[in-house]
Amino acid sequence: MKVTESLEFFKLIAEKANLAILAFNKEDLKCLYANHLALDLLETDSTTSLSIEGLVPNIQNATPDIHYFNSSLLNQDGYYQNTVLKKSSGQCFIANISIKNVNINNESLYLIFIQDISIQYKLQRDLNEKQEAIKQAYEELLEQNKQLKELDIAKNRFIAITTHELRTPLSALLASAEILKMKLYDSQEQADEFISMIYEQGQHLMSLVNDILDFAKIQAGKMDFYVEQKNIIQLLEQQVEAQSSAAQSRQIKIETDFPSQEILCYFDELRMKQVIANILSNAIKYNKDKGQVKIWVEEDSERVKVFFKDTGKGIPEEQIEKVFNEFETLGKVAQHSKGTGLGMPISKRLMEGMGGNIHLKSQEGQGSTFWIEIPKTKVLDEENYRSRPDQNGDLAA
Structure with missing residues (x-):
């Protein structure tokens, strides 16, 4: 067959x-x-x-x-x-x-x-992709939930730190005022000392309040910038002079290497003062006695870089990323220092708002180097390039 x-x-x-x-x-x-x-x-x-x-x-x-x-x-x-x-x-x-x-x-x-099985295979592949997307979304939610918990802990810590920092100068201020009110001083010289103490504590209190108000405005997206083309060298020299007393009190030498000619770039003068003052004050605050702070300027066709190098004990590697994070304070590195811990996060936001940036390089035991980058050309929306109106308020106004 x-x-x-x-x-x-x-x-x-x-x-x-x-x-x-x-x-x-x-x-x-x-x-x-x-x-x-x-x-x-x-x-x-x-x-x-x-x-x-x-x-x-x-x-x-x-x-x-x-x-x-x-x-x-x-x-x-x-x-x-x-x-x-x-x-x-x-x-x-x-x-x-x-x-x-x-x-x-x-x-x-x-x-x-x-x-x-072409149809079944496609359906299974689509199902696998959706399952993977759901898994990824779930993992992201877990991570976000973790971050929210960490943020809640950080906020509580921030509130505790801020409450303490506000209470300390306020208590000293009220105590000094009470002594003056009740005339519990032996001489006019002693009275003048209490008056100076009230002024200093009032300044410290204003600084803390400004940090909190600035941070609140930045978080709400309501921080206004008035960016103009100005000479950054002049502003640096002014801030070095303003911080010289604090440096001398600890015998810290501030060395500058600035060019003789002006360097024009775009920044908000009030906000840039705030950034430079914060970096320089930290370079002094976290430095060692009889230490040094070196400041120099570099530039190219697009930006100006201003470097601040100190001889402090530096920042541990695991802390570097936290320096610019909200609610993280350099007080973890130097517990004796005071403040809300918002200075550097605010500075970073301010630099970004002016079209620039701020960076940090540090090694424990080797000091720290901060540097800011300032644009030499217009990089923001045109509405940001304007003159600041006259104001008599503080930085958070």
Whole structure:
């Protein structure tokens, strides 16, 4: 009996199956049979156009979850998932295939069973992507929740620090005022000392309040900038002079290396004073007695860089990122220092608001170097380039 006659019964069953079924002769690899699902799937109307090589995709970019059909799979029986085959039109599709080697009347055949899973594969891939997106979103929510908890702890710490810092000068101020009111002093010289103490504590209190108000305005996005082209060297010289008394009181030498000519760049003079004063005061505050502060200027065609290098004990590497973060205070590095810890975060926001930036390089035991970058060209919206109106208020006004 011929092989083709022996297939008649097989054909009756195959036509009822829900799988695409192909039968190939092993010797000449001719397709002896294809049920109607196979013909439809492979987009042909005749077995004569079907071949083993015709099922092999032209491009085979293997991935961990996808295989590509090739003739070597026919050598042994097997079941292969996520296998790419090619239709007569050249279009590829993904299927699960089963291969059986059978003998009928001493004739050898390859039987190939094909289940098209292109739609299921796409749906599964989309589902996996959505699951991954959900997983990522969940992890981000966990991280945000962690950050919110840390922020809540930091805010509570900030409130405690601020309350303490406000109470200390206020208590000293009230105590001195009470002594003056009750005339509990022995001489006019002693009275003058109490008056000086009231003034100093009042200044410190104003500084703390300004920090808090500035920070609140920045957080609310209501900080106004009045950026003009001005000489940064003149402003630096003024701030060095303003901080000289504080430096001399600890025998700290401030060395400057400024060019003789003016350097014009764009900044808000009031805010830049605040930034420079904060950096310079920190360079003195966190320095060692009889230390040094070096200030120098570098420039290129786009920006001016002003460097502040101190000889303090430096900042631990794990603290460097925290210096510019809200509610983190350099008091962790030097517990004796006072303040809200908002100076550097405010300075960073102010520099960014003026189109510049602030950076820090430090090594524990080797001192710290802060530097600010100020643009020499206009980099902000035009509305920011304007003159500041006259005001008699403080920095937070």
